[in-house]
Amino acid sequence: MRGDGGDGDGDVYWRRRMSVLIAVLVVVAVVAWACSSGADGPERTSNAETSPSASPSTDPLLAGLRTLALGTATPTPKPSVTKATPSAKPSQRAGQPCAEGDLVLSLQGEQEVYGAGARPTFLVTVVNTGPVMCKADVGPRAMEIRITSGDDRIWSTVDCVSGPGTDMKELQRGVPYVRSMEWDRRRSSETCGTQSSEALPGTYVAVVRMGGLRSPKGVFHLR
Template sequence: MDPDTFRDDLGADVYWRRRMTALIGVLMVVAVVAWACSATGGPDDVRKRGGTTAQETPDAVPGVLPPPEVTPSASWSRTPSPGTSRATGAAGTAVRHRRPGQVCTPRQLVLSMEGQGTVYPAGIRPRFILTLVNVGKVMCTAEVGPRSLEVRITSGPDRVWSSSDCISGETDHVDRLERGVPYVRELVWDRRRSGNDCAADRVAARPGTYVAVAHAPGLRSRKAVFHLR
């Protein structure tokens, strides 16, 4: 046999074996791609396997819906308390209006006191002017007697004198306070101490620095600082 003929037959066998190997590789790639596509099925495949999708759960929605609001009937109304009237503003909230002649509230009043001097020589009695002003919209009434409208004088922590100590006779006095018209009272201190024991002798206050403040229910004036010589 010719040696060249044997060499040619061996080359043909290797050639076809390589072609078959390449063809088998291509077929395997195609099979893998086909299997992957079938494994990622759509919603129909999920339903066939017994699963559910997000669009198939409408029964869970009613459980989170807010309860229906109950609107009161327009014919229902509340009777206002005596002495007040109610009106509804633009925002639908109830607004209370006070009637003239009712008792003044602390919010309607401004209490002030001023001393007539800052230094009082010996023998001169300190004088103070009290004013109580109604800043509300309507006239109101206030108790302005010495027990309700009090002036208190202190020296440091020492309570020296009070206008409500040892008072006698008519002590209650109700005044009508028109809007912006002040109630005015002048008060004079006799430079003697006072206390709960009205039978005790009243001792003269010593020279020094003192502070006077007016008090009323829910109200307090500014301090008036003065000196006794």
């Protein structure tokens, strides 16, 4: 009977010792967890590097530091530089003669082929692209419309002009000046001495000239 009681007392003794040991281990684990969670930024970074179970990518603080270290942070925007809009020069006053560089000439034919007896008709356009209104001479002497066929000069508005042949116009910026011109299909000459002959069927080219300016060529055919 004593031997059985001794064994029972021994079991109770060892159970108590195991309970105390487990309690101590639990306290140690809790203290270790509290210390690790209360560590500051640099210590956490060091633990993450040495511990194989830690993942730096899951820590927002470490991810931000890594971003800055790699130079991927948003760069500081540079101040924008606004270029000044060109303004009219003091010498460019409204009403002065137009500069050739500010004028654009164009010529457009009514059609490409004219049958027998049909007179070719053209629209001549002058546009002022300068900063202010300017004046230009669009008379038959200053703004010449010339028709040629190969090297043959067929007709020109400067031939046989009576009077001064000037026509000053105010050209507003961007507002085209348009003139319609009809050719009677007859040749002209600078002398104007004899009756001009009628142009033969064939291919012809019309061009507008104004000082040093030239319009694109307009090609048409007479039948």
